[in-house]
Amino acid sequence: METIELNINGRKRTVHCLANATLVEVLREQFQLTGTHVGCDTSQCGACTVHVNGDAVKACTLLAARLNDATITTIEGLAQNEASHPMQKAFNECHGLQCGFCTPGMIMSAVDLVSKGGADSPAAIREGLSGNICRCTGYQNIVAAVVQGAAEMQEQSS
Amino acid sequence: MSDSLVGKSILRKEDHRFVTGKGRYTDDIQQVGMTWGAFVRSPYARADIKQFDTTAALAAPGVVAVLTGEDVTADGLGGLPCGWMIHSKDGSEMRQPHHPVMAGDRVNYLGEPVALVIADSRLEAKNAAEMVLVDYEPLTAVVDPALASESDTLYDAVPNNLCYEWGLGDEGATEAGLANAAHVTTLELTNNRLIPNAIEPRAALAEYNSGTDEIVLHTTSQNPHLVRLIMTAFVQIAPEHKLRVIAPDVGGGFGSKIFVYSEETALAWAAKKLGLTIKWTAERSESFLTDAHGRDHVSVAQLALSAEGEFLALKVKTVANMGAYLSTFASSVPTYLYGTLLAGQYRTPAIYVEVDSVFTNTAPVDAYRGAGRPEATYLLERIVEKAAVEMSIDPAELRRRNFIGKDQFPYQTPVALEYDIGDYEASLEKALAMADYESFAERKKPAAGLGKLRGIGLSCYIEACGLAPSQVAGALGAGVGLWESGEVRVNPTGSVTVLTGSHSHGQGHETTFAQLVADRLGLPIDDVEVVHGDTGKLDFGLGTYGSRSLAVGGSALSVAADKVVEKARKIAAHLLRTEVDNIEFDAPVFKMIDSNESKTFQEIAFAAYVNHDYPSDELEPGLAEKAFYDPLNFTYPAGTHICEVEIDPDTGVVEIVQFVAVDDFGTIINPMIVEGQVHGGLAQGIGQALLERALYDDSGQLVTGSYMDYCMPRADNFPDFKVDMTCTPCTHNPVGAKGCGEAGAIGSPPAVMNAVIDALGGADLDMPATPEKVWRAAQRLDLKKIA
Numbered sequence: 001m002e003t004i005e006l007n008i009n010g011r012k013r014t015v016h017c018l019a020n021a022t023l024v025e026v027l028r029e030q031f032q033l034t035g036t037h038v039g040c041d042t043s044q045c046g047a048c049t050v051h052v053n054g055d056a057v058k059a060c061t062l063l064a065a066r067l068n069d070a071t072i073t074t075i076e077g078l079a080q081n082e083a084s085h086p087m088q089k090a091f092n093e094c095h096g097l098q099c100g101f102c103t104p105g106m107i108m109s110a111v112d113l114v115s116k117g118g119a120d121s122p123a124a125i126r127e128g129l130s131g132n133i134c135r136c137t138g139y140q141n142i143v144a145a146v147v148q149g150a151a152e153m154q155e156q157s158s
Numbered sequence: 159m160s161d162s163l164v165g166k167s168i169l170r171k172e173d174h175r176f177v178t179g180k181g182r183y184t185d186d187i188q189q190v191g192m193t194w195g196a197f198v199r200s201p202y203a204r205a206d207i208k209q210f211d212t213t214a215a216l217a218a219p220g221v222v223a224v225l226t227g228e229d230v231t232a233d234g235l236g237g238l239p240c241g242w243m244i245h246s247k248d249g250s251e252m253r254q255p256h257h258p259v260m261a262g263d264r265v266n267y268l269g270e271p272v273a274l275v276i277a278d279s280r281l282e283a284k285n286a287a288e289m290v291l292v293d294y295e296p297l298t299a300v301v302d303p304a305l306a307s308e309s310d311t312l313y314d315a316v317p318n319n320l321c322y323e324w325g326l327g328d329e330g331a332t333e334a335g336l337a338n339a340a341h342v343t344t345l346e347l348t349n350n351r352l353i354p355n356a357i358e359p360r361a362a363l364a365e366y367n368s369g370t371d372e373i374v375l376h377t378t379s380q381n382p383h384l385v386r387l388i389m390t391a392f393v394q395i396a397p398e399h400k401l402r403v404i405a406p407d408v409g410g411g412f413g414s415k416i417f418v419y420s421e422e423t424a425l426a427w428a429a430k431k432l433g434l435t436i437k438w439t440a441e442r443s444e445s446f447l448t449d450a451h452g453r454d455h456v457s458v459a460q461l462a463l464s465a466e467g468e469f470l471a472l473k474v475k476t477v478a479n480m481g482a483y484l485s486t487f488a489s490s491v492p493t494y495l496y497g498t499l500l501a502g503q504y505r506t507p508a509i510y511v512e513v514d515s516v517f518t519n520t521a522p523v524d525a526y527r528g529a530g531r532p533e534a535t536y537l538l539e540r541i542v543e544k545a546a547v548e549m550s551i552d553p554a555e556l557r558r559r560n561f562i563g564k565d566q567f568p569y570q571t572p573v574a575l576e577y578d579i580g581d582y583e584a585s586l587e588k589a590l591a592m593a594d595y596e597s598f599a600e601r602k603k604p605a606a607g608l609g610k611l612r613g614i615g616l617s618c619y620i621e622a623c624g625l626a627p628s629q630v631a632g633a634l635g636a637g638v639g640l641w642e643s644g645e646v647r648v649n650p651t652g653s654v655t656v657l658t659g660s661h662s663h664g665q666g667h668e669t670t671f672a673q674l675v676a677d678r679l680g681l682p683i684d685d686v687e688v689v690h691g692d693t694g695k696l697d698f699g700l701g702t703y704g705s706r707s708l709a710v711g712g713s714a715l716s717v718a719a720d721k722v723v724e725k726a727r728k729i730a731a732h733l734l735r736t737e738v739d740n741i742e743f744d745a746p747v748f749k750m751i752d753s754n755e756s757k758t759f760q761e762i763a764f765a766a767y768v769n770h771d772y773p774s775d776e777l778e779p780g781l782a783e784k785a786f787y788d789p790l791n792f793t794y795p796a797g798t799h800i801c802e803v804e805i806d807p808d809t810g811v812v813e814i815v816q817f818v819a820v821d822d823f824g825t826i827i828n829p830m831i832v833e834g835q836v837h838g839g840l841a842q843g844i845g846q847a848l849l850e851r852a853l854y855d856d857s858g859q860l861v862t863g864s865y866m867d868y869c870m871p872r873a874d875n876f877p878d879f880k881v882d883m884t885c886t887p888c889t890h891n892p893v894g895a896k897g898c899g900e901a902g903a904i905g906s907p908p909a910v911m912n913a914v915i916d917a918l919g920g921a922d923l924d925m926p927a928t929p930e931k932v933w934r935a936a937q938r939l940d941l942k943k944i945a
Binding site for chain 2: 018028029036039041044047089092097098100101133139142
C-alpha cells in the first residue's frame, strides 16, 4: 500500500492505494468521481482525461502513487463559482455530445487546449482533439462547441 | 394555443448531467460488498477443451468462486437464441448451433468465455483468471467466409457451415433481363468487417436478493426487456418476474448493445447461484474480441441496362459471415434488412438476390448501425456508378432516369417492400446544387496542377426503418412483435411523466419525446420527463435499433397523448356539467363550445386524482394512458450524399474536401438532434470507407484488437459536413417521422468510394481505402491521362 496526498477538485485528500493503482481507479473507486470514464485502458480514447497540475493527462495510464502532492481537477471540479464552465455550457449549446461517455474527457482536453493557446482555428481544434475519440457526434459540433467555449473563456479571462 | 414545439432545435434536457460528470453509467454504480468478475477467454479460434483446472485460481487471494462452462452445462442453462428464423430457398429452416453461455467442451472463436472468476476486487479477479488452467486441443480454424462452405465442418448439424441459403425475387425475370440487356455491368466487392466500438465498453452489475429471490441486473443494453425475456424464457436463469433489468445511461450502442451476450448472462446466473453482487466491465480488448461485429459480406452483382441506361434487372449473390454463432438478430441482417433494399430508389423491374450465410471461427456478426441496409446501398450505388462510367452517362443523370417518380407512390418493389412516399429527385437536385456538382471540372483541374487527384462520387440511398408490421415480420420469421409501448402519465399537479419502451443511448429521447408530448398537450417542455430503460418501471418494450424510436416509440406516445386528451375531455365535461361533445381541446385548455367556460390542463389533472364528486360508474379516476403502437409499414428515409475527395498520389492519403448530405426523414421534431445523428452516421460511414477494418489472420487471431491496430475516425479525419433536408412526411404513422439514426452510415460509404475511384480513374478498390491501397492504385496510373 502506498500513501499519498492529493488535492482533488480543491480538497486535500489522503489516498491509500496499491502501487499499481491508476489515477482513474483512485478517482472512480475511492472518491466516486465517476465522471471520469475509462474507454480503452491504453491512452488511445481520451475518455479518462483529467487535469494534473494544470495539464490534461489520460488518467487510465498514470500511476496514482507517483502523484504525491499533485493538484487534480476532474470534470466534477471544472466549474468554479458557477453552475457550469463555459466549455460545459458550449457543449450543451452546440450539441457537442450525444451519449455523453467521451464528453468529460473531451471537455477536459478542450479546456486544456484553449488555455494553452492551441484552439485558434477549427483545424487546430481538430488536431488538438485527435487524442479523444467520440463515436457519436462526427466531431463537427464538438469543434463548434470548442470555438464557442474558447471565445467565452477568453472573454472571462480578459 | 402555444407555439409548436415540433421542429424546434431545443437544447437537450439530458446534457447537464453528462457535461458535469453526473451521468450514471453501469460501471459508475458501486454497491457495498460488491465482488468483481473476470472472464477466462479462449486463446484459440477453435479448440476442444480437454479439462479445466481451477485449483490454483480458487486458492488465489480474494477469490470467492470460479465457474466454468462445465457448470453452465451442469446447471442445464439454455443457449443464447437467435430471434429471427430464416428459411432457405428449399423451405428448410436455418441451422442454429447451440450458443452456450460459456463454452465447456469446444471453443469456436477467439475470446469466447470459458470461465468466470469472482473475487473481492477487480485486480484479484483478473489475477486469478490467469491461474485457471484450461487444457485445449487446438483445431484448424475456418476464417474466410468465401471459403467457409468448402472448409472443415464446424458443427455436425450444419453441413458445409451453411446457416441458410436464402433467396428473394424473380430469378427467371432477372435472367431474362440480363439476357436482353444492351449492357451488363458486373461488380465484385466485399463489405469490410467492422467493430462497433461504442466508447462505453459493455458492463454489468448483477445483484441477487435471497430474501425476495430477485435478481437486479444493471447492464449496457439498448433493449432491457429483451435481455430479461431471453435470460429468463430461453436461458432460464430465473422466472421473468424475478429478474429486473435496468439499462441506465448507456454510452453508445450502434447495434452492439442490442444483443444478449454471454458475459451479462453469466453474471446474472452467477449472482443468483452464489448469492452475490457481481460487477464486470469489459476492457477495450474484450470489446474488440466479443462485441458483435458488423457487415462482412462478399458479393458479386450484375446490373442489366438498356441502351438508354434504363435498369432492366439486378442479380446479386452474397456470402454473409455470421461468425461462430448466431447472435440475437444476426440471421435477419443479410436477408430481410439487405435483400429487400436492393431496389434502392429505382424502378428496376426484376431483381433476384441469393444470400448464403456461413459460420466461421470469428466473433458473432450482427446488426451494426444500418444493419444490412449499408451493405445493400454500398453494392447498389457502387454498381450504378460503375454502369454510368461504362456507358458514359453522367452518374447523376443515370440515377435520375431510373428514379421512382414522386407521383408513383405507393410503389411496390420486386423485393417485397412497398414504399409509401418519397421524392428522390428533390434530394438529388438539392445535393447537386449544394455540392456545386456542375462545376466539378473547374475544381479538378487546379487540384491536378498541385499534383492532387480530385474525384467526386454520389450515393442515392434508401433505407427501411421501424421494422413492421408485426404480422408481416412474424410471417418472415421474426420471433418478436415489432410494436412499441408508451405511457403518458399525468401527475396530479399537471406535470407529465412519459414512459417509453424505446431506449436512449445518445439519441436524445429525453428531449425529443418530451418535445413531442409537450407539444401535443400544450405544456412547457420542462414539465415533461421521460423515463426509459428499466423493466421494473415500464411495460414491455422492444428498445432502440433500426432508427425505430421516434417512428414507432414516438407514435406510441402520440397515441397515448391522444388518449389522455380524450379522457381529459370527459373530466372537463363532468366539471363543466356538459356533454363530452361540447368540449374541445385548445392545448393546453379544455373549452366548452359556445361558452366562455374552460378548464386548464392543470385543473383537469388535479380533478382526475381528487375525484370527490365523480360519477364513478361513468368515469374512472386518474389520468394516465398507455399505447402499444404497431406500425402499418416500414418507414423509408432516403436521400443523396455527394463526396468530393483529393488524393495525394505520393502518400495515398485521401482527404475529404467536401461532403454533402441531403436526407428526407419525414417530419422532424428537433432539427439540431437530427443533424447530430447525421454527422455521427457520416463519421461511421466514412470511417468504414477510409479507415476501419476488422481483420483476423488465417488461424483466427484478431489482428485488429486495439485502437493501435483498428483505425478509429478522429476529429482531424473530417471536414465540416454540409447537411440539409427535404421532407415527405411518412404517410402511415401519426408523427410523420421516418427515422434518422442510420442514414449517415448507409449513404456515405459508396459516395466516398465512388469519389475515390473517380479520382483514381476507375481503379477497383475495396473498403477501406487506406493510404497503402490508394498509393498502390495511384502508382499504376498514368497521372497525366487522369489529370
